[in-house]
Amino acid sequence: MKVSASVRRIGAPVILVAALFLAGCGATSASSAAVVGGTTTITEEDVRVGTEQFNASGQLEQPVTPSVILGVLIQAPTVLETLAAKGVSASEPLARDALRKAGISDPAPATVTLLRFIEAVNKANTPGTLSEADIAELNTKVAGLKVVVNPRYGSYDGAQGQVLAQVPSWIVAPK
Numbered sequence: 001m002k003v004s005a006s007v008r009r010i011g012a013p014v015i016l017v018a019a020l021f022l023a024g025c026g027a028t029s030a031s032s033a034a035v036v037g038g039t040t041t042i043t044e045e046d047v048r049v050g051t052e053q054f055n056a057s058g059q060l061e062q063p064v065t066p067s068v069i070l071g072v073l074i075q076a077p078t079v080l081e082t083l084a085a086k087g088v089s090a091s092e093p094l095a096r097d098a099l100r101k102a103g104i105s106d107p108a109p110a111t112v113t114l115l116r117f118i119e120a121v122n123k124a125n126t127p128g129t130l131s132e133a134d135i136a137e138l139n140t141k142v143a144g145l146k147v148v149v150n151p152r153y154g155s156y157d158g159a160q161g162q163v164l165a166q167v168p169s170w171i172v173a174p175k
Contacts, residue, residue: 034047042070046110047070047073047153049110050073050114051064051065051066051069054069054114056104057098057102057103057115059102067153067162069110071162071163073113074145074149075145076113076116078142079120079138080116080120082138083123083124083138086124086134088120088124089120090115095115095116095119099112099115124138143161153165
């Protein structure tokens with residue numbers, strides 16, 4: 001399954017390039033977390049492996065950055081759950097099979113989640129699948145996500161649906 005180049009109906013918060021869930025293990029320390037929010041923890045390892053495997057799978061011509069992958073992993077639980085409630089599902093076995101066919105013999109859970117997200121969003125963008133009210137509801141949910149992002153990645157902007165780089169205030173530009 002490849003990311004289609006078709007025009008997306010779902011707003012910016014849910015577009016792949018604007019961003020790409022993983023329930024973490026309880027033993028994950030805050031120092032190794034890329035994101036913590038509610039009951040969700042996305043580890044730095046999830047982001048690293050997800051980025052490596054996704055880029056190696058050839059889903060896009062250009063490699064994506066860890067920040068893009070992290071943005072999608074932040075949104076994925078909400079997007080997948082909301083779309084499933086609207087009758088739009090994304091199969092884990094199909095995502096695993098697609099990754100295996102792309103040469104990823106043992107896809108990580110984060111990578112499977114990324115492909116499920118892409119599949120669900122592509123299906124949701126099929127005309128007539130979602131109403132304007134459904135799209136507005138989904139975008140509102142994504143915009144309202146409350147997470148704490150490890151500063152190495154930036155901060156999550158729900159309105160844009162992406163992780164944005166931040167320059168800490170203690171870093172002074174050279175003169």
